[in-house]
Amino acid sequence: MTTTNTNANSIREAADYIRSKTDIVPEIGLILGSGLGILANLIEDAVSIPYEDIPHFPVSTVEGHEGELLLGTIQGRPVVMMKGRFHMYEGYGPEVTAFPVRVMKNLGVSGLLVTNAAGGVNTSFKPGDLMLLTDHLNLTGKSPLIGPNDASLGVRFPDMSEAYSRRLRAAASEAASEHDFTFREGVYAGLLGPSYETPAEIRMLRALGADAVGMSTVSETIVARHAGIEVLGISCITNMAAGILDQPLSHEEVMETAEMVKEKFLSLVLSIIPKM
Numbered sequence: 337m338t339t340t341n342t343n344a345n346s347i348r349e350a351a352d353y354i355r356s357k358t359d360i361v362p363e364i365g366l367i368l369g370s371g372l373g374i375l376a377n378l379i380e381d382a383v384s385i386p387y388e389d390i391p392h393f394p395v396s397t398v399e400g401h402e403g404e405l406l407l408g409t410i411q412g413r414p415v416v417m418m419k420g421r422f423h424m425y426e427g428y429g430p431e432v433t434a435f436p437v438r439v440m441k442n443l444g445v446s447g448l449l450v451t452n453a454a455g456g457v458n459t460s461f462k463p464g465d466l467m468l469l470t471d472h473l474n475l476t477g478k479s480p481l482i483g484p485n486d487a488s489l490g491v492r493f494p495d496m497s498e499a500y501s502r503r504l505r506a507a508a509s510e511a512a513s514e515h516d517f518t519f520r521e522g523v524y525a526g527l528l529g530p531s532y533e534t535p536a537e538i539r540m541l542r543a544l545g546a547d548a549v550g551m552s553t554v555s556e557t558i559v560a561r562h563a564g565i566e567v568l569g570i571s572c573i574t575n576m577a578a579g580i581l582d583q584p585l586s587h588e589e590v591m592e593t594a595e596m597v598k599e600k601f602l603s604l605v606l607s608i609i610p611k612m
C-alpha cells in the first residue's frame with residue numbers, strides 16, 4: 337500500500353528541502369548503478385546532499401551505492417544525480433525504491449538516465465559490454481503503483497508500450513557512433529534478489545526473452561513512466577549470468593568490471609546528456 341513516506345506531501349517536502357540547498361532546476365535525472373559512482377565526476381559545481389538529510393528519503397545500505405544526491409550541470413544541462421540507489425532486497429517496498437524519481441519529477445526532471453550493473457543472459461554478450469534497454473520484464477512480482485492512485489502524480493493505468501524511449505535510444509546510439517562505439521541492445525529482467533539467479537532461472541529468463549538480469553531499475557522506470565518522464569536505460573554487463581561460465585558470481589566481480597568500463601561510460605554519458 338502507499339505509505340506515508342511516498343505520498344504527494346512527502347514528495348513535496350523532500351523536493352522543498354532540496355530546493356532550499358540549491359538554485360539548480362534539474363531537467364535530467366541520473367541514477368547510478370552498482371560500482372558506477374564514478375559518473376558523479378561528470379557534474380560541474382555539484383551540490384551534494386546526503387540522503388539521510390532529505391525528509392522521507394530512504395538510506396543506501398549496499399556497497400557501491402554511496403547515498404548522496406548531487407545537483408549541478410553536465411555539459412551545461414542542469415541535472416540531479418542519485419549516487420546510490422535503493423533495492424527491494426534491502427527491505428524497501430517498490431514505491432520506496434522509486435520515491436526519489438517522484439521527487440525528481442517535482443524538481444522539474446523530464447528525462448531520466450537509469451544505469452545498472454547486470455548479468456549477461458544473452459550468450460553473445462561479454463563482461464564490459466554496455467546495453468541499451470529496449471524493454472524490461474518486471475519479474476519482482478511487485479509494482480510501485482499498488483494502492484490508491486494519486487491523479488496528480490499520474491494516471492491509474494500507465495502505458496508501458498515504450499518504457500524506454502525510442503528517441504533517447506536513437507540519441508544514445510548517435511552519441512556512441514561519435515566514439516566509434518556500438519551499444520548492445522536488449523531486454524532487462526528485474527528480479528528481487530539478493531541471491532543471484534540459479535542456472536535454471538537463467539535458462540528460464542533466456543526463454544522469456546531476457547538479455548540481461550539485475551535487481552533494480554524496473555520500479556524506477558514504472559514510476560518515471562507514470563510521471564510522464566522519458567527514460568533511457570543502460571546496463572553495464574558486469575558478468576555473465578549463472579550457468580554460462582563455470583564460475584561462481586560475486587558482487588566483487590560486479591564492482592571490478594564496472595570499474596574497468598568507467599572511462600568508456602563517462603565519455604558516452606558526456607555525449608549523451610546534451611542530446612537528451
Ligand code: R1P
Pocket residue numbers: 368369370398421423451452453454529550551552553586587590
Ligand atoms: C548485485 O551485484 C547488485 O548489482 C546490481 C544488482 O541489482 C544488485 O544490486 O546493482 P544495480 O542494479 O543497483 O546496479
